[in-house]
Amino acid sequence: MTVTEALASRISVRDFLPDPVPEMLLRDILWKAARAPSGGNLQPWFVTVLTGEPLERLIARASARALEAPKGESLEYNVYPNPLVEPYYGRRFKIGEDMYHLLGIPREDKAARRAWFGNNFRFFGAPVGLFCFIDRGMEAAQWSDLGMFLQSVMLLLREAGYDSCAQEFWAMFAATIYAELNVPANLMLFCGMAIGKRNPDAAVNRLVSERAEVDEFASFKGFRGGAELS
Template sequence: MSLTIWRGVMSAVTHAIQNRHSTRAFLKRPVEEGLIREIIDIARFSPSSGNLQPWSLIVLSGDDLSQLKEEVDQTLAQSPKGEGMGYPIYPENLKAQYQARRAKCGEDLYATLNVSRDDRPGRAKQFARNFSFFDAPVGMVLAVDRSMGHGQWADLGMFLQTLMLLAHERGLGTCAQACWTLVHKTVERHLELPEELMVFCGIALGYADNEHPINTLRTEREPLSEFTQFKGFV
């Protein structure tokens, strides 16, 4: 590979990492099945410990996506707080520094919509949009075998990151949504997942509505000095 091509490849990877963000408003424009298949076909080369490749992915669009959303709506109408989490998204006693980052992310998100801290109905309405995949034309459900441990969940994260970067490279927006574990029983039943598989997260995918204010959100990142130590360098 020539130096020019190598720099171009590295530039594309760097650009995707620095510019990908969670998309929460999508255009109605459909996404071709062939493009989605291409993305997933490349993402399968993501690394995993012992090459276990512990991910299972269900991709929904059209009537199949609508039917899942309708069933989830029915569940939430009966149980507004959901069915109980299939796994804890955050630790029970989240340390202050992490809680501060989480709170800042939430405040910045609602600020793009001019929804105040005291506007509980407004916040609840926006949160509920998670369960429509933010009206994305494609919804994915990422599942994992219940027997897998922490190491394999890290593998899921690498697969998920790869998938989202590939989508970004092709002009698509994504949003990984852990909140789908709140309705995991409905999702697992509707998708007829085998007993050994559990819902890890949902993924909204489509073309971003760049005119929508919520898509202006860019979450902050800590400087390298806050989380990295260099030792032995001269």
């Protein structure tokens, strides 16, 4: 698989098969993903990977907590800016509408949308859940290092025939995760990640997210000649 193929075939999978993922494979992927660059080579990422009983226990504890705190616990960082202005608001709105359209859940059916959103708790049925943490002393630049590391993990999963879905959702239940996993106080949760094999029959996995054209986010200066690849 080429890097291009890995990038093109990586989608956020939201319905997984229960097939287990071998620990050796996950260790190998984390080892390789740690080749991701980081400013000053700080390598500011920490991960906890769960499967089986520990995963079930965490899911049960977070789900129980959600009954007491349906809007989540206090957030340690803002997942989105408030307000979310255009073009970002429109993009977020569109991906949500496209997803619920595929699921056949209309906008008015708030209860069904909420219930479906609750699948985040189950890591969408994935056999493995990963949490990514950063040291609280880090700055914005180091959060970008986490992104490079996590994307490397997701592409390596594709290479090995597996899928993923990054989940900022878990930031809403960070306190529960710290307590359940005995996370050292110096670490802050960035996000979770569901890992496993996609259910090929699930409509939600047919969701194709849009992207802006290159000219909407990039400008080129000083180049001569055509824009075609030679």
